[in-house]
Amino acid sequence: MNFQNVTFERSFGISSQLPPSTVPEIAFAGRSNVGKSSLLNKLFNRKGLAKVSQTPGKTATINFFAVDGARLVDLPGYGYAQVAKSEKHRWSELIEGYFNQDRNFALVVSLVDIRHAASDLDENMIGFLQEAGLPFAVALTKADKLSRQQQMKQKAALVKQLDLDADTPLVVCSSANGTGIDELRALIKSAAL
Structure with missing residues (x-):
């Protein structure tokens, strides 16, 4: 899989618009301001393919990217407080609608900010993925903000808090300095096979 060959396909604002799932899909889910767009751009090695904003909660659609017989799916960030209730409800419908469809889920990458304890929403997302039996990995973002020792301490605390199995892939990463990107x-490559 050549991450240089990623192309933006389309955005969808409601789950009923989503195209059928014809190839393996790798979805990215996380709170608003967890650094999802920045991480995607680092994975793609492209600046601006996934839209990055100074204002959290800008990804208000499901964005599809195509790469070598697979699809990367950027889900809207959840939990941003500064949005109207109707908009939060629409985001929630989008995310739930996506997961409730019969799709080719190869992997869900759940992003959690390593600097803090996981939020209730993070716990709910991981709990949902565990209950649904979906293949998932946890990416602990913004690792460049902590020392190596703090990273290890936070990683252990989050594994315990999120009740992760020993075989759940867990990647400490940073879109700023490239930690964990490879x-x-x-x-992602092995999940898409």
Whole structure:
């Protein structure tokens, strides 16, 4: 899988618009401001393919990217407080609608900010993925903001808090300095096979 060959396909604002799932899909889910767009751009090695904003909660659609017989799916960030209730409801419908469809889920990458304890919403997402039996990995973002020792301490705390099995892939990563990006690419490649 050549991450240089990623192309933006389309955005969808409601789940009923989503195209049929014809190839393996790798979905990215996480809170608003967890650094999802920045991480995707680092994975793609392209600046601006996934839209990055200074204002959290800008990804209000499901964005599809095509790469070598697979599809990368950027889900809207959840949990942003500064949005109207109707907009939050639409985002929630989009995310739930996506997961409730019969899709070719190869991997869901759940992004959690390594600097803090996981939020209730993060716990709910991981709990849902575990209950649904979906293949998933956890990417601990913004690792460049912590020392190596703090990273290890936070990683252990989050594994415990999120009740992760020993075989759940967990990647400490940073879109700022590239930490964990190759490991994440390898996980995605093997999931898409």
